[in-house]
Every structure is written in structure tokens, then in C-alpha cells.
Amino acid sequence: MTKHTINTLLFALNVGVLVLFLRSSDHFILFLSIAFGIFFLVLSAGVLFLRFNYFMKSIVTIEKPAVLLTFDDGPNPETTPMILDTLKKHEVKAIFFVIGKKAMEHPEIVQRMLLEGHRIGNHTFSHHPMFALLSGKKVKNEIQQLQTLLKSHAIQTTLFRPPIGYSNPIIARVVKDLGVKVIGWNQRSYDTVVKNPMKLAKRLVRLSKPGSIILLHDNLVQSRDSLDRYLNEAKEKGIIFANEQHLIGITNEIN
Incomplete structure (x- = not known):
């Protein structure tokens, strides 16, 4: 219930x-x-607020003491490759919730995400701004279109994050019918609001508590430009980030 x-x-x-x-x-x-x-x-x-698990269950924490970075709304050729470079430099793994239209334009970036040990999640095909008001048929189509696109590139995923974190009974029913599993977050970076990379990096360090799943956006310049500073400062403080084993664990948890 x-x-x-x-x-x-x-x-x-x-x-x-x-x-x-x-x-x-x-x-x-x-x-x-x-x-x-x-x-x-x-x-x-x-x-x-997806994290309330009001209409449907979502995973909003990772096994302590790790911190999991998640990126929405990509891929973007101006920002995502540098974010991938930085994650590789620091040996940090993340989940990228991609938008279908962007993935269709830049499949090579999505393939790179996968090859470098990250997980791909479904963030719908078009990221409709009124996703919470769509009919069940349209919600299902938004998710299935992207699933089909990813499968055409030999990418299988059961991970899903609704646009803007919207949740309602219609979305919950479609999620259950399609067998996708919802990944939420418990720490919001507000990288859409904090434009200064130094301030954003400091905010991210403060948010990086054991078990945190942090919401970021890989289509934003400030997220790209703050990431290296953030990871350096976080590691100096002994913060542990998710590795491939953590991602396997979270995938197994939702199966």
C-alpha cells in the first residue's frame, strides 16, 4: 500500500x-x-518531491560510506566529455540519466559513458516540461522511445528518473508496468541556480555525506567547471565516491 x-x-x-x-x-x-x-x-x-516515495518507491540513498554522483539532461558535447574526463581522472563512477533526443544526436558520448564504467539511466525521450500532466499513454511512450533507442545501441538499462523528479499515480503505474526502477536523490546540488563554479564546488563538498545520492546536470557549464575542484577537496576530506562495485550493488538492489 x-x-x-x-x-x-x-x-x-x-x-x-x-x-x-x-x-x-x-x-x-x-x-x-x-x-x-x-x-x-x-x-x-x-x-x-520524489524522495518522499509518496506514489512510488525510489532509491534515494547508496550504501554508506559512499557518495554517488548522478547527472541529468545530457549528453551535451560542450560539457559532458570534460565531465567524463574529470571522473576518469579521479576514478569516480556515476549514473547518467540521458534524454533521448540528445542521446540520438550524440550516441558516441553515451557509448563512452558505458565504456568508462558508468551506468546509463532513462530520463525520457524529450524531457517534457509538463511530464506530470501527461496521460499514461504518453508517459509510457516517452520512456519506451528511449529504451528502444538505447537497445539499438546495445545498451540495456532498468534505471529511470522522471523529468524534474515528478511523481503521480499515472507515472507510478507506468513504471510498474514497464518494470523500470526509479533512482531519486537525497542531495540536490542546485547547479541550475549556483552559477559560480567555486561556490558550487564548496556546496557539493558540504552535501557529500555518507550514503548521499547527489543530483547534478552534465549539460551545465558550472557543473563541468566545478567538478575537478569539488572532487579534489572532497577527497582531501576523506570522502569516498562510488566505484563500479557500488553501481553493481545499486543495480542488484533494484532488480
């Missing part, structure tokens, strides 16, 4: 109690409005 199902049942129970005992009260409408408001807020949080 999902958290959404439990919350819906509790909401229905509360409304039933209000109707049964307080419908003649002068404050009935107020109490009913509060109940609806709380239900809506919880529902909205479930849609927007």
Missing part, C-alpha cells in the same frame, strides 16, 4: 467524521476546508 493510498483513506475517514459529528456546527465549512487543504498540500508534495 502506497503512502498516497494511506493518505487518501485517512482523508476520507476524516471527512466522514466531520460530516457525521460536525455538519451542524458553525465551523463545519472551516474544518472541511482545512482537511481539503492539508490533503492537497500533501498531494502536491508527493508530486514534486
Whole structure:
């Protein structure tokens, strides 16, 4: 039973109690409005925050003491190759959640990710900005299109991350039907907001706690330019990053 199902049942129970005992009260409408408001807020949080596991289960931590870097929205020929260079230099492995349209334009970068020991994840074919509002058929098509593209390049993956981390009952049902497994995060770099590479590197060091899965974007210049400084500072502090064995472990965990 999902958290959404439990919350819906509790909401229905509360409304039933209000109707049964307080419908003649002068404050009935107020109490009913509060109940609806709380239900809506919880529902909205479930849609927007994948880590709450409200509609579907997602993995948001890695085995301690490792830290796992994940990159969304690539590949980008201006940034992803240098990110791969830096990861190789520091012997750090990551998961890249690629967008189908970009992977189709730059299959050589996706192949390089795989050859260098990283994992490829499905981030949908087009990264639709209103993914949470799509029908089940369109959600399924977005995921399957990219799966088909990856298979045409001999790449198999069961890892999936919805655009912007959206979650709802429709997405949850499609995920279950397709047998893909959701990887979330518990630390957000906000590299879309922090433009200064030095500040971003320092923020990433602060976020790198044992068991963290960090969300980054390999299509951003600031992520590219901060990565080497971040990994140097993190290793000086004794932070351990995911290696190939950790990635095998997280893959086995979700199978």
C-alpha cells in the first residue's frame, strides 16, 4: 500500500467524521476546508518531491560510506566529455540519466559513458516540461522511445528518473508496468541556480555525506567547471565516491 493510498483513506475517514459529528456546527465549512487543504498540500508534495516515495518507491540513498554522483539532461558535447574526463581522472563512477533526443544526436558520448564504467539511466525521450500532466499513454511512450533507442545501441538499462523528479499515480503505474526502477536523490546540488563554479564546488563538498545520492546536470557549464575542484577537496576530506562495485550493488538492489 502506497503512502498516497494511506493518505487518501485517512482523508476520507476524516471527512466522514466531520460530516457525521460536525455538519451542524458553525465551523463545519472551516474544518472541511482545512482537511481539503492539508490533503492537497500533501498531494502536491508527493508530486514534486520524489524522495518522499509518496506514489512510488525510489532509491534515494547508496550504501554508506559512499557518495554517488548522478547527472541529468545530457549528453551535451560542450560539457559532458570534460565531465567524463574529470571522473576518469579521479576514478569516480556515476549514473547518467540521458534524454533521448540528445542521446540520438550524440550516441558516441553515451557509448563512452558505458565504456568508462558508468551506468546509463532513462530520463525520457524529450524531457517534457509538463511530464506530470501527461496521460499514461504518453508517459509510457516517452520512456519506451528511449529504451528502444538505447537497445539499438546495445545498451540495456532498468534505471529511470522522471523529468524534474515528478511523481503521480499515472507515472507510478507506468513504471510498474514497464518494470523500470526509479533512482531519486537525497542531495540536490542546485547547479541550475549556483552559477559560480567555486561556490558550487564548496556546496557539493558540504552535501557529500555518507550514503548521499547527489543530483547534478552534465549539460551545465558550472557543473563541468566545478567538478575537478569539488572532487579534489572532497577527497582531501576523506570522502569516498562510488566505484563500479557500488553501481553493481545499486543495480542488484533494484532488480
